[in-house]
Amino acid sequence: MVGATELTPAIPLLPFAAFLVALLVGHFAPRLLPKGGAIPGIIATAGSLLLSLWTFLAVSGGGYHAQDIYTWVAGQSTFSLHFGVLVDPLSAMMLVIVSLVAVLVHVFSLGYMNDEGETGLPRYYAGLGLFTFSMLAFVVADNLLMAFMFFELVGLCSYLLIGFHFREAGPPSAAKKAFLVTRFGDYFFLIGVVGVLATFGTARFVAVGDGVQSFPHLAEQALAAAGGDGAMPEHVASFLDVVGMEPQTWFAVLGLLVLGGVVGKSAQFPLHTWLPDAMEGPTPVSALIHAATMVAAGVYLVARMYGFYALLPTVLAVIALVGGFTALFAATMGVVKDELKQVLAYSTISQYGYMMLGLGAGGYVAATFHLMTHAFFKALLFLGAGSVIIAMHHNEDMWDMGGLKEKMPVTYYTFLSGSLALAGIVPFAGFWSKDEVLYYAVNYGLGESPILLAAYAMGLLAVFFTGFYTFRMVFLTFHGEPRSDTARDPHGVRWNVKLPLVVLGVLAATAGLVNMTPVAKVTGLHIEFLHQWLVIPEGSEFAALGYDHYHHLLEAFAGYGAAGVGTLAPAAVSLALAFGGAGLAWVLYNVDSPTEHTEKLGGVKTVLYNNYYQDEYQVWLAEGVTLPLARAADTFDQGIVDGVVNGVSSVSLFAGSRLKRIQDGLVTHYAALLTLSLVVLLVAFGLLGGWF
Amino acid sequence: MLIEALIAVTLVSAFAVMLAPDEVAGKLAFALSLLPVAGSLWMFGQFDASGNALFESGSLAFETTARWISVGPYALNWHVGLDGISMPLVVLSTILTSLAIVSAWTPIQERQSQFYSLMLFMLASLLGVFTALDFFVWFVFWEFVLVPMYFLIGIWGGPRRKYAAIKFFVYTNVASLLMFIGFAALVFSLNVNSFDMIEVTAALAANDFGSTFGLGAETLKVLAFFAMFIGFAVKVPMVPLHTWLPDAHVQAPTPASVMLAGVLLKMGTYALLRFNFTMLPGVARDYAVLIAALAVVSVIYGAMLALAQQDLKRIVAYSSVSSMGYVLLGLVAYNYYGLGGATFQMVAHGLISGLMFMCVGVIYNVAHTRMVGDLSGIADKMPVTAAVFVAAAFGYMGLPLMAGFAGELFIFIGGFSATFPYAQLFTALAMFGIVVVAGYLLFAMQRVLFGPFSADTDYDIVPAAPHDAVAIVVLVVLVVVLGTVPEVFYGMIQDAVDPMVESLPEATAVLTGGEL
């Protein structure tokens, strides 16, 4: 019988088949395509979900698995490049998350796209299928190069799906921006990938099998050797010789380069500007791509190669600071937004900031935990927003809503569940995971790495803003009196919208229970299931991917030491702040006819409305610097470079036009010239030949 | 004798098409162009060469040698054969010619039989360029390629076709002269008795110099290297010798642009690889920093120029300059992935740039304008063309699993592992091209394909003709296949370039070890 692990490649390939079906049948015989491609998509993603669950079970039983699937390039005298699958706790968890959200989004799309009579559905479902394929393949990638390749492909799908309504002006522009900004990050990522390949001769995450090596392990050896312990791997030594750098410095450079891609894809400061614009895409797409999965790719990548990052304290500090800053920065912008999806977009940026903070602070488990819970509750919130948007006839302005609570109870209660999770209210999912992230930051920050405290402070402050904007959104949307005609008589939604909401609503409420660290610490019960799940026992070939190993690296190489802070006090602080934020929102907005309070912010309001002028300066960089520079280059090229070429031709033509005047048609002159030339020639020969 | 048969069949087809009436010329030319396609694919299937064509250690496929004439002490022989570098280029040439002929059916309405005949003449001479192993045979074909292209631009081109055709012809011809002098000087100073490229390579490797015109062997090598380098750089084209290219592309009819970008530019890089980098690796190594700097300038400057253009064809033309810069970077890296990637990129860029030009051509056939500002939202009216355009553009940006990514990635790995000073910095700078290329192609797509529909033209925007759509779809499929299974060509490419790398051990300090 085939085991789950042999079928792992089928997990991404099923959605790919759905993509092909939607593309080909959709083009040649659209009538044959049930529901515009939704049905093949649902079947395929459901199949992926089942296989993912099976894989998940297999992994629970210790069935870790790494296998080369396809040799992309077989190097004859040098290293090869290949595709492979790596199934370990992290990827198994991510597979379930991605395929689950994908199924639910496909189902939701039946309500959001099909029922709303959209055109171009095969294109939509083809995009979703291709995206799911790429994302799942990214998740199971067993080497950095393969990860990069699918990282780019999800970017393409994001481009295609954001620009789905290409006949309007906004979406294509947003799609372009999304791809371009992430491409800027991917530029650094690609240098990083190439650098890793050149430095280590391999890009594998883990070494399983004979004669196989992994780059985090080689880096570990090289750093140990630099510290006087063991021998430097030969390939690494020869490369370091070429660049002439210490391993610590060079690896930090590589780590930061790869981080560039992470910052772009996970919408971290300063490359976060594309994500709010990406909300131009259909809402299910926002839920799938721009909340739960693709944006998570960056964070997932850091977790995937944590064995490398854990060696580099500088890079970890950068990750933590970028994350903490982004969490706060984005949360403040979310406070003033008027459109439902915009608030969610900024909250997404902010939440990914928390994950980065967690990873930088050495909280591998915490960040992974938050990745999981966030995927559920943010997908839920986006789908809930989608439901509201259907009801509101595609009006997203929260000031036109209000009072939807009675009209759409299912949406309201599930949305509330997601909001509580987002705000971090106990016992909803977000509380446990966010709290754990902050706990790691403060614990290691008070210990050996004080710089983490700055990141912690920012993260903590962001909790307050999160609570505030989340409940401002809830109250404005669902509470009070309806503020427009559509809000008084909203469009109903069907089962295909409610079902995904309910599933995710339950998960948002309960997913946190898998890792209740404070409870475990207090009661002494072993209920930190996620923590245990991510630990890989010593002696396994996969031990290098386990949390214990990372913990060891953090202490041995990055100098992380815990201060032994208790778990309850930080949890209480962040909970208090979350309640504070939510309470402020309650006071200001949970009234029958809420009014805008943003005027009270004074000048700050303008800054926040304009997103700290981040878009402006990036647009300025593109249109105010690069474009004039390009035009100047063009002028230079046409004027100087081509001018020289044309100049050569003009000089020849001019010289010719003058010289031809010798040819005046007078035979006498020709004869004179002949004679003269003969004489000159004779004299010249004579002089050279020494006749005189 | 297969290579001769291939060239002969193409030549005979060219004459046959010339005599055919205009109404059938296009179809006939396409049918006849399938013969070389089939031939080259059959050769590809039977391909059994190993090693590099110019090294005595290499064994060639379909090799033939025949005595021809002798001039003074030098024997000029007919010598052709294929190795892993030339085979992919031969396949590329035949396939692209067939597709370019199909893409000519719509736009070419005058003097059709002559047009298609010239296309086939060009293919015949291209096959000669990529197979010849004797300098004189090669040079004859090399020069002959210019003739059909000159007429294709000069007769069927746009409003400034004469200027463009003459500029193209004179510029590249002057460059050929310089290259010829360089190579001839090299040969005359060596103890060889033929212009056979294998013999010259061996003599250079052995440093078997006779008289060196009083310059000393090293100086002569450097001078010859740069004479040839400049000569080939015009063809590639490298900045600052590139200005003939945009004019030629903009004026040329679409099928000629496809051939020009797809195959003719590769002649330059192919020759650089064969002559400069195979015969004089030491000089290439000594001046690696200079050449790498040139490559980086080509990449970035070319991309910046593309950013400033409004004409779709000009955009693609300048981006070719940029992409060819990558090839030079791969060559100068002089290691396994560098040289292999450069060769692969020639094929990949041939397909993708051909595809881009065909897409632009399809739009032009319908809209009769190529200006970015004149068109908007045409995806609504031409869905298949728009979809292929998007795919092609992403291919050009180096989307993984498409051919361009594979070529660029190999080059970047090679460049990053190169051992000349600042190689990593140069590579990182050149890689910034992938951001700029994304910039201008995304801008162009956003304006032309998407947004509310409007067209500032007197013509109706209607879907592309079926044969046009099929041609571009076939090319997209080829690009994806090559990107997904690069081994199709990359295995034989490695066979051919690995001996080169091993001839210059100091360039390979990195990249030898690692996981095999």
Place this chain on the structure above:
Amino acid sequence: MAVAVEYYLLLSAAVFCTGVFGVLTRENALMFLISVELMLNAANINLVAFSHFYGNITGQVFSLFVMGLAAAEVAVGLGIVLVLYRNFDDVDVRNATTMRW
């Protein structure tokens, strides 16, 4: 006694220079033609003189060739002169300047 070869050469040079002078200064096409004939015959004198000097008959054979050539040239030349006269009503070489740039 034989005349020394230098005298022949002097004669030849003198005839040649006369011819050159004529070509450079005459305006009449016929005179022009005659000057050309003079130059040719200067060469003939040279050929015959050296032939005699070396006792080799080749030079004399060549001079016959040159004479044949001269005859042909005169035929063509006179034809041109006739056409010149017909077109320009004159045989002045300075008038026929239409074949210039």
